[in-house]
Amino acid sequence: MTVKRSMKIALVGVVLLALLSLFATVALAAGDTGAKGKRGTGDRVERAKQRIDKAVGRLTQLKEKRLSASRKAENAIDRAADNFAAKGLDVSKLRSDDAELKSKVEAAAGECDAVIGELNKAKSLASADSAEQFRSAVKSAMGNARDLRSDVKDIRTFIKTVVRPDIQALRSQAGRGA
Numbered sequence: 782m783t784v785k786r787s788m789k790i791a792l793v794g795v796v797l798l799a800l801l802s803l804f805a806t807v808a809l810a811a812g813d814t815g816a817k818g819k820r821g822t823g824d825r826v827e828r829a830k831q832r833i834d835k836a837v838g839r840l841t842q843l844k845e846k847r848l849s850a851s852r853k854a855e856n857a858i859d860r861a862a863d864n865f866a867a868k869g870l871d872v873s874k875l876r877s878d879d880a881e882l883k884s885k886v887e888a889a890a891g892e893c894d895a896v897i898g899e900l901n902k903a904k905s906l907a908s909a910d911s912a913e914q915f916r917s918a919v920k921s922a923m924g925n926a927r928d929l930r931s932d933v934k935d936i937r938t939f940i941k942t943v944v945r946p947d948i949q950a951l952r953s954q955a956g957r958g959a
Contacts (some may be wrong), residue, residue, distance in 0.1 A: 833904040844893045851886045889932040897924040
């Protein structure tokens with residue numbers, strides 16, 4: 782082997798070692814080592830907290846929007862009941878429907894608060910040390926979210942199948958009576 786060739790091999794070796802050490806330091810700097818030596822745990826925890834904050838914000842906005850809409854519906858039912866009562870019609874069924882709707886809306890609002898509470902609990906547990914507790918808190922929040930969706934669906938079904946037909950029946954009675 783000539784001197785030039787051995788110098789080239791040595792130079793290539795030095796360049797490779799420098800690149801390997803550079804990649805190793807970049808990889809260590811990019812990955813946060815958590816409590817159990819897992820890289821990227823800090824980033825995952827922060828992303829999880831950000832997603833939970835976003836979900837809580839959306840859920841809070843949705844709750845306010847739905848509560849506002851339900852208050853408007855309850856007011857409309859009350860006005861309709863008052864108008865039908867002024868015409869001398871029996872509105873006891875409509876008043877009981879209104880009371881049942883209010884209780885269903887309150888139950889849904891309570892379920893929404895439970896979901897928000899579970900998400901906030903999960904956010905407080907989001908760390909490398911409590912991964913299992915975090916998962917169970919998120920699963921619990923997801924279960925409460927399923928209950929919330931079924932409550933909202935139940936409210937919509939109740940309005941469509943009970944309240945609207947009662948109002949239409951009273952309208953037809955008012956039309957015949959006039």
